[in-house]
Amino acid sequence: MAKPLKICVCGGGKSAHVMAIMAASKPDVEVNVLTLYKDEADKWSKAISKDEMVLILKDEDGKTSEVKAKPSVVSKDPKSIVPESDLLIFTVAANTHEEYLKAISGHLHKKIVVVGLPGLPGFEYLCKSSFGELSEQITVMSFEISPWVCEIIEYGKKVEVTRTAKSLNGSILRGKAIPRKPALMSLQMTLGFDPALKQVKHFAELLFTSYTFFNPVIMYGKWKDWDGKALDCEPLMYEDITEETAKLLESCSKEYQDVAHAISAKKPEVDLTEIPDIFNWVVEFYKKEIEDGTSLLKAIQTNKVYKGVKHIMKKNKRTFTPDFECRYLAEDIPMGMVVVRGIAETLELPTPTCDTVIQWGQEKLKKKYLVDGKVAGSDVKETRAPQRFGFTTLEEILSGQKTDS
Incomplete structure (x- = not known):
């Protein structure tokens, strides 16, 4: 039996909530959440111990639908989550990217894919400078903006998306190591049809x-x-x-x-x-x-x-x-x-x-x-x-x- 796609969502905010539910709702995907703040980890863990999370999606006509799912684990400990991950998705604010990269740097493997959702300019530079001896091995993806306009209704339990981008440009700076599963295809699968992810020709475009x-x-x-x-x-x-x-x-x-x-x-x-x-x-x-x-x-x-x-x-x-x-x-x-x-x-x-x-x-x-x-x-x-x-x-x-x- 094939191993599931293992995703680590980095962050404890509204986009992390959306990403965690979207990914966890897909078959053959295992989702964990890393937030470096203990209060967030404890509150979110307590919430999912009782019920599934709810994602409310609003379409262009104002109609709503619900997705119910939850991550397997929410933790502030990188070593318990990161080493087994295939995709590491940053949903945190750009000015905290470095804090997360420092926390995970000793727990990476060469086939992991690090994703900035969004990354903002220089994300690749920051990642590569943080990877040490793995800098030439690890693949880095970065996207122009967050796919969603969203708000948390109840922390760890419910989040609402009022707008989803139809398409999103992203870059791939490929490392020498081949990821266990195709990077862009895997991310698209976890997001569903929207947004449609488009790879630009060179990361410099972003x-x-x-x-x-x-x-x-x-x-x-x-x-x-x-x-x-x-x-x-x-x-x-x-x-x-x-x-x-x-x-x-x-x-x-x-x-x-x-x-x-x-x-x-x-x-x-x-x-x-x-x-x-x-x-x-x-x-x-x-x-x-x-x-x-x-x-x-x-x-x-x-x-x-x-x-x-x-x-x-x-x-x-x-x-x-x-x-x-x-x-x-x-x-x-x-x-x-x-x-x-x-x-x-x-x-x-x-x-x-x-x-x-x-x-x-x-x-x-x-x-x-x-x-x-x-x-x-x-x-x-x-x-x-x-x-x-x-x-x-x-x-x-x-x-x-x-x-x-």
């Missing part, structure tokens, strides 16, 4: 198509001239963006494309020339949710998925101030924009608009990434920029590995 400038630019547009006074309500994040902010988004998108095209000019075998700009990506990805796709501004303002979404704020009694430590800056800048900026620096390409946003963001975060126009600040060690890993050539950037000099 460095640019994750569009990590999107939320930082919107925050910059809203708060760059803020006078420091508290607000009476939480402002809308997307529906209230201005034409000026839309133009900044287009400018950053152009700079991302310039870097991608420069790579292809030097390495024609890495074809990044068809990467869509931010306008075409938004219109295509959200084509059924956008009411007016005549411009980027209108596409964002009339996107039903963005309707009612507010800026992340800090509440003080009845007033609100912007939370500059939120994930839109704390993740998307060091694990996104700075990565692309670092590649641009290697290629000696200017990125003035991205630089402006990064410099504003690092000030709000009290970090130093860019110093005197170089990715050389004291906090580069917390980013995924190629400079952190000692990459000095395009060849190293495209392989995800430091070459011996």
Whole structure:
């Protein structure tokens, strides 16, 4: 009898709940959950000791269906779960990826597949640098965004998905060891029909198509001239963006494309020339949710998925101030924009608009990434920029590995 596909879901949040139920509901799949936080592990373990978990799925017409299943084990101990796993799926926030990689590093085997769902730019660099002697053996997959818009209704028991992406681009950086079961096919099987997983030609494509400038630019547009006074309500994040902010988004998108095209000019075998700009990506990805796709501004303002979404704020009694430590800056800048900026620096390409946003963001975060126009600040060690890993050539950037000099 064939051994079941063994999946380890890393994380204790809402996406981990969805992934655990989806995978556990499939035949011949064994699912375990690793969360490094004891309170989460204990609470989730207690919940599944009594009942199966419930996943509520809402379709495009608002109709709901339920999936019932549960993981076999929820634990904070990597050595009890990781060594037997075929797929290790990261559903945690990008700024905790490194914490998980450190925890699992001594328990990996060469045939395991590590998946970022999503990974964000530089995920491959971070993984390879954490694998030690297995760095050339292990296969790494990374996807552009999370497949789901979801919320936990009751921890360890019930979660609801209100939107599932129809398709999702992902990359595969294959290791020398052959996984026990095909990586992409196995992940698709656990997810079901939606989203349809599409493999891009080279992992570098996801460095640019994750569009990590999107939320930082919107925050910059809203708060760059803020006078420091508290607000009476939480402002809308997307529906209230201005034409000026839309133009900044287009400018950053152009700079991302310039870097991608420069790579292809030097390495024609890495074809990044068809990467869509931010306008075409938004219109295509959200084509059924956008009411007016005549411009980027209108596409964002009339996107039903963005309707009612507010800026992340800090509440003080009845007033609100912007939370500059939120994930839109704390993740998307060091694990996104700075990565692309670092590649641009290697290629000696200017990125003035991205630089402006990064410099504003690092000030709000009290970090130093860019110093005197170089990715050389004291906090580069917390980013995924190629400079952190000692990459000095395009060849190293495209392989995800430091070459011996």
